[in-house]
Amino acid sequence: MSHAMAHRMNSDGTNQLIEAVEKTTGFKVIVDTVEGISDDAQMISARPEMPIHSIRVNKTKLPYADYIVATQCAMLIRLWSNPKRIPVFSPNTDKVHFFADRMAKSKPLKQFPARTATETALHLAQGLLHQLRSAPMEIQTVRDCRTQCPDLLDMQTDSVEAYLRLLSQNFAPEIRSIAPDQTWKNSVSMNSAYALNWSGITGSILPMLPYQSAGFADIAETLLTEISTRPDKTSEAYTQIVDVWAGHLGLNTLYKWEYRNGLQ
Amino acid sequence: MNQQPFSFILRIEDFDLSRLPIAADALRANPDLLAQAISEYYTTIFRKLGGTANVAVTAGAVHVSWDPKTGDARDLIFERCLGLLKQGNYREAEPLLQCLYARFPDDHEVLFNYGMMLSDQGRLDQACRLLERLVEIVPDHSHGWTALGVAHARNRDKQRGLAAFQTALQLDPANAYAMRNAAAILAETAPADAIPLYEKAAKLLPEDQRTLFGYGACLLRLGRQEEADPILIKCIAINPLSDVAEEAKTARTKLAHENLRGNVAGGIRPDVVMYLLGAMKRFRDLGRMKTGTITFEIAMLGRNGLDINDPAQKYTLKSLPGKFSGLHLVSIMYAGMKILDPSQNAGIDLSREYAEAKKLFDLEQSHGSK
Numbered sequence: 141m142s143h144a145m146a147h148r149m150n151s152d153g154t155n156q157l158i159e160a161v162e163k164t165t166g167f168k169v170i171v172d173t174v175e176g177i178s179d180d181a182q183m184i185s186a187r188p189e190m191p192i193h194s195i196r197v198n199k200t201k202l203p204y205a206d207y208i209v210a211t212q213c214a215m216l217i218r219l220w221s222n223p224k225r226i227p228v229f230s231p232n233t234d235k236v237h238f239f240a241d242r243m244a245k246s247k248p249l250k251q252f253p254a255r256t257a258t259e260t261a262l263h264l265a266q267g268l269l270h271q272l273r274s275a276p277m278e279i280q281t282v283r284d285c286r287t288q289c290p291d292l293l294d295m296q297t298d299s300v301e302a303y304l305r306l307l308s309q310n311f312a313p314e315i316r317s318i319a320p321d322q323t324w325k326n327s328v329s330m331n332s333a334y335a336l337n338w339s340g341i342t343g344s345i346l347p348m349l350p351y352q353s354a355g356f357a358d359i360a361e362t363l364l365t366e367i368s369t370r371p372d373k374t375s376e377a378y379t380q381i382v383d384v385w386a387g388h389l390g391l392n393t394l395y396k397w398e399y400r401n402g403l404q
Numbered sequence: 405m406n407q408q409p410f411s412f413i414l415r416i417e418d419f420d421l422s423r424l425p426i427a428a429d430a431l432r433a434n435p436d437l438l439a440q441a442i443s444e445y446y447t448t449i450f451r452k453l454g455g456t457a458n459v460a461v462t463a464g465a466v467h468v469s470w471d472p473k474t475g476d477a478r479d480l481i482f483e484r485c486l487g488l489l490k491q492g493n494y495r496e497a498e499p500l501l502q503c504l505y506a507r508f509p510d511d512h513e514v515l516f517n518y519g520m521m522l523s524d525q526g527r528l529d530q531a532c533r534l535l536e537r538l539v540e541i542v543p544d545h546s547h548g549w550t551a552l553g554v555a556h557a558r559n560r561d562k563q564r565g566l567a568a569f570q571t572a573l574q575l576d577p578a579n580a581y582a583m584r585n586a587a588a589i590l591a592e593t594a595p596a597d598a599i600p601l602y603e604k605a606a607k608l609l610p611e612d613q614r615t616l617f618g619y620g621a622c623l624l625r626l627g628r629q630e631e632a633d634p635i636l637i638k639c640i641a642i643n644p645l646s647d648v649a650e651e652a653k654t655a656r657t658k659l660a661h662e663n664l665r666g667n668v669a670g671g672i673r674p675d676v677v678m679y680l681l682g683a684m685k686r687f688r689d690l691g692r693m694k695t696g697t698i699t700f701e702i703a704m705l706g707r708n709g710l711d712i713n714d715p716a717q718k719y720t721l722k723s724l725p726g727k728f729s730g731l732h733l734v735s736i737m738y739a740g741m742k743i744l745d746p747s748q749n750a751g752i753d754l755s756r757e758y759a760e761a762k763k764l765f766d767l768e769q770s771h772g773s774k
Binding site: 171314 | 425426429430433434436441444492495643645646647650692693696697700703704744745747748749
């Protein structure tokens, strides 16, 4: 019984990353499945009452399980590079609300009833911060898996290209018309860095085409350079990248870093 | 030998936009971007093959011409397809097969590979057409008949599927995939007839999850649970994070339930209630951290399966003294997960026993506080 817990993956690269997580952090990795979530996986890193890292792969994404687990492990390795000082991205609630209130008065949202506009703006602001927190790490882990999991190249291509399709929905007229201009530009700027990263890896300009034609080539280059110039696999490098991205995008007052000791 | 440049024309509206890493809505809204993206897509594909490629998008159609300079264009493209298919890279193989089929519609290698790919993609009518053409041209193609049977079966035409598998087996009695697929159809109505086929297929394909799951499920249907369980366990172990493994896990959970409840005619197991109550009390005293350590040690141990039907106390833990039966450990783990993370799947439903144990626990707590 209790067959819900699995461990050995098919990919050697993924298994090596799991071992690296266990060695770096001192906690075991348990891989399991989950349903009813929209993300690829749910990851809960170790804490005192749950002394394991739990990675639960979305049941609808099982064909990509090895790649999904590999990316989650690559994230853990970076975030836990110093287990006594794990960065936690913490939004400044008051400032986020202020930012959202201002956004609610912008042109596309003004057409809605005030409450709807405020709720939508807050949702968009939170989404933007989530993207700021996760996009640099996603780019880093795409690179990590490219070098450390050569047996997952095809799976990675499928997964990244599906994600690129999702990201480029921002260019669809119905999305563009309802998104406040600055929020849309900020979001697309971060997406453009992700696309440029994949263009660089694959040698194909295809992923960058919509961003180039919409004038995002320069910001893509700027944001991606901030990652390339900080190649260390450490949480410090990660938080620095988020901070400089936030500076480029004008989002740096909306969050702060807190740190927790993963060993206590 | 085909020394001419390889060329074909494809209408843009027939191009599958999901092959591009750009959202279809965004492409449809911007015709220039669409033309540029399709052109770049084919340029990239043919660039990888060497030679020179010309791609032009005009008047709603893509015109592709590829000159390999040396060698036969058909063979070069087909070899590249086979290489990609062996890697499981259907995404890149598909457009090449589509090009080949457009130029060589009666090539049996193209019909076989493209037909199977279409079948895997769920484009079943088209797959059946191509594979029927294949067995018409090459009637002794056992694997062609198998592929046709699979496409028919997926298209909910089980009778034609079974007939195709039987033809495949007449042509090649050792065709394990035809055996497995014929058995899967027979298992629905005559499971006893499917068993000999599954037995042989499992010997020929010992690492094939689908074969093992079908075999195990068929044995379960016949009430041969003791034989079924190790086969399902093996099926899961081959690739625990797969759709087939999920089906096998569900079958095993159901089996464990039937065994668990069978001893008490479907009622509540008092021994489990007591195990759960003991665990609740223990965890109350130990705190969350120790609860986590014990729970996840059991979970790790359980990865290889805990025998809940054997009452022998044959398991030990590092985090908790004593010896335990499999059912006792599963009960402790269940109680631990309820405290730590109720959304975790313990792999067995002990909710009725847990509700009883919780009542007793709360009663004891209230007496204790008085």
